């Protein structure tokens with residue numbers, strides 16, 4: 001399987017719960033390497049741009065408000081099949097439906113405050129990595 005990169009965000013609810021390290025452990029234990037990371041408090045415009053694909057959805061306004069409600073931890077994960085691997089680690093969008101042992105099952109409270117974001121395909125991963133880490137800010141390890 002190919003080595004991929006994917007964009008991951010630990011959302012404001014999980015940052016507030018102080019579980020960044022526990023979530024990083026899930027990534028590393030699964031063989032994913034953190035090759036870029038930064039904490040940021042997104043502006044409304046950044047959150048709207050990042051989630052532009054959802055702008056017609058009924059939850060868009062609440063999603064943007066939630067994503068700017070506190071700092072987030074943003075990272076690029078690298079490894080074999082990183083995109084799907086990260087989605088498997090995250091679990092279903094709604095934590096009530098997420099499999100036991102997934103990040104969302106263990107750390108998320110609701111479908112809106114669901115702990116993590118992860119790119120869902122190679123095309124979105126490329127766009128999302130470039131959005132937060134333009135240029136040379138991703139490292140080869």
Ligand code: UDP
Nearest residue numbers: 059063092093111112113114116117118120
């Ligand atoms: N979301 C929400 N209500 C919904 C569906 C989605 O608040 O009914 C939020 C949720 O935080 C989710 C994000 O919008 O993580 C993006 O939705 P998507 O369907 O892309 O889910 P994901 O890829 O994050 O699992």
